[in-house]
Amino acid sequence: MxxxxxxxxxxxxxxxxxxxxxxxxxxxxxxxxxxxxxxxxxxxxxxxxxAPAAEVQYRQEPLFPLMLESAARYPSFVDRLHSATPLPTGHRTDGTLVVAGDRADAGHLEDLTRYQHTHGMAVERITVREARRMEPSLSPAIAGAVHIPGDHQVSPxxxxxxxxxxxxxxxxxxxxxxxxxxxxxxxxxxxxxxxxxxxxxxxxxxxxxxxxxxxxxxxxxxxxxxxxxLRPVYGDILRLGVPAALDPLVSKVIRGFVEDRPVYLIPRDDGTLTLGATSREDIQPKPRLGGVYDLIRDAVALAPGVEETTLLETTVGARPGTxxxxxxxxxxxxxxxxxxxxxxxxxxxxxxxxxxxxxxxxxxxxxxxxxxxxxxxxxxx
Missing domain, CATH: 3.50.50.60 (FAD/NAD(P)-binding domain)
Structure with missing residues (x-):
């Protein structure tokens, strides 16, 4: 060795x-x-x-078994890490709701759900009423929802x-x-x-x-x-502060489609929300105003209470794409x-x-x- x-x-x-x-x-x-x-x-x-199921994208089939296998190994990985340090990892097991902003988005979500089922992903179709019972802050105007209970998260x-x-x-x-x-x-x-x-x-x-x-x-x-x-793929991402009176604004990860644009809200243990993320291949390594605007607008469309949060941070990361x-x-x-x-x-x-x-x-x-x-x-x- x-x-x-x-x-x-x-x-x-x-x-x-x-x-x-x-x-x-x-x-x-x-x-x-x-x-x-x-x-x-x-x-x-x-x-x-x-979130191996929620992260599924078309024509990435060779990636799916790697995502599923890695997600299955995470509990052991986190447990062993917690045995080596007293510091937290932000590991949460609340699951994910994926919601549709309008009827067209609901059609997209239905197609995606069938595709996920084809590849053995555990995705549950639920009604809008059930989704809003789980997350009361969701807009009554959403047009569809699925529940992915097996999704977890960490705070990177x-x-x-x-x-x-x-x-x-x-x-x-x-x-x-x-x-x-x-x-x-x-x-x-x-x-x-x-x-x-x-x-x-x-x-x-x-x-x-x-x-x-x-x-x-x-x-x-x-x-x-x-x-x-390797190529840089930039992603704008925001960190929001939730007022104490509204905390928690959401308890699960909320992913959604608004006019076919993907958006997500991630609740953190410190009372903040992470709002993301764009995906762009340009030469702008700083946050792009149009992308930030789209993220805020789409998040508010799905969960109107986001308007009451404070903007703590706006950053952009360069992901290494192949x-x-x-x-x-x-x-x-x-x-x-x-x-x-x-x-x-x-x-x-x-x-x-x-x-x-x-x-x-x-x-x-x-x-x-x-x-x-x-x-x-x-x-x-």
Whole structure:
């Protein structure tokens, strides 16, 4: 078993993978995590819904079993993390309601529900009256609803804070540096990890490349051009404060369609709501006014009480997308594992991705089929 590991990236994937390495016997003091600004990328702006059914999108069938499997592993992952740190993760098991803003949206929801059932998803059709009994703040004008009781959620910022605390308690070393290059020997094994300010001997160690979009800027581990075809997909997201008199405004995650635009509201344990999220592929890395306007308008249409909340924060995250929206997860050299490109599902897939990444680094076979996630599958593009 390798007793030394260098994890590149301290978002949820890198941190969770380091945690799984220590769970499997790698001493914390032999694990180094390199990141110039831990948990500041896509993880910081994520919603945190563990919702394999609600997150289903058409023509992403290879992704569905990974989402379902990762959601099934989350309770164990969270329980083990809670055993390693007193910090909370914001894990909640309240379920999800998906609602339709008008008749056209209800037709969309009906089609989506049939598609989810076709793929074995546990989605319950309910009446609008039943939905409003569960969540009285929903508008009486909504035109349809389904209940997904198996959906859970975490608070991404709490989750990564808990992971960092657990890893620190186990002696893991954090290095504030951005990795730029990996040096290989004649056989292709990584022998050195090179950052902007530091260098780290990787001879006989395992290296996990898990720094999201940054993986596309790390050189040296491939022969010609970088085989990772990563692209930033921006998502505007808001944090709202709920007045004490209205708290909780909602108790479950509320997802909906308003004029075919998706929107969601996530209740947090601290009395706030997360409102998201847009999805755009442009060159605007800051919140876009039109997107923010749409989110607020659509949330108010579904739950009018949102008008009474206060706007605490507006941010935008860049999710690492791939051409087929599947992650890059696999071993590409004797001692190099790539784990990135999780797009919109980084939090949901973290339990599976971290465990698989740790198994690969330790020379074990993952207990899930990852052939569709081969890191070099787009090298010809």
């Amino acid at each position: 390798p007793q030394t590991a260098h994890v590149i990236g301290a978002g949820v994937i890198g941190l969770a993978t380091a945690f799984e390495l220590t769970e499997r016997g790698v001493p914390g003091a032999r694990v180094t995590i390199l990141d110039p600004d831990p948990a500041s990328g896509a993880t910081h702006h994520a919603g945190g819904m563990l 910022r709490l989750l990564v804070a808990a992971l960092r605390d657990a890893l620190t308690r186990r002696g893991v070393r954090f290095v504030a540096d951005e990795v730029t290059n990996l040096v290989r020997d004649g056989a292709g094994a990584v022998t050195e990890v090179v950052g902007e300010r530091t260098r780290h001997d990787a001879t006989g160690a395992q290296v996990i490349l898990a720094n999201g979009l940054g993986a596309g800027r790390v050189g040296g581990w491939f022969d010609e051009t970088n085989p990772l075809r 051409p087929d929206d599947l992650p890059y997860l696999g071993a590409v050299a004797e001692n190099l594992v790539v784990s990135t490109g999780y797009f919109r599902h980084g939090i949901l897939l973290a339990a599976l991705g971290a465990e698989a990444g740790a198994r690969l680094a330790l020379g074990e076979s993952p207990d899930v089929d990852l052939r569709a996630c081969a890191p070099v599958r787009h090298s010809h593009l």
